[in-house]
Amino acid sequence: MDHRLLEIVACPVCKGKLAYDKERQELVCKFDRLAYPIKGGIPVLLEPEARTMSMDEGR
Template identity: 85%
Template sequence: MDHRLLEIVACPVCKGKLNYDKEKNELICKFDRLAYPIQDGIPVLIEPEARTLSSDEVK
């Protein structure tokens, strides 16, 4: 994931900052408790494609 891209992308739901989870290859919005997948190097920032984070993952 290009870190320059992280500076400009935002959560499509709350417009907040996204964090990159390298292990799971996802962009994380802790506020909305959503994890957006990255497929073939492209973030899929579509809410129905995101998975809901468990309370343990939000910490």
């Protein structure tokens, strides 16, 4: 994941910053507890494609 891209992408729900989870290949919004997949090196920033994170994740 290009770190320059992380500086300009935002959560489509709250417009907040996203964190990169290298292990799971996801962009994570800690505020909304949503994890957006990265498929083929391309972030899929669509709310219906996001995974809802459990309360224990992202602490």
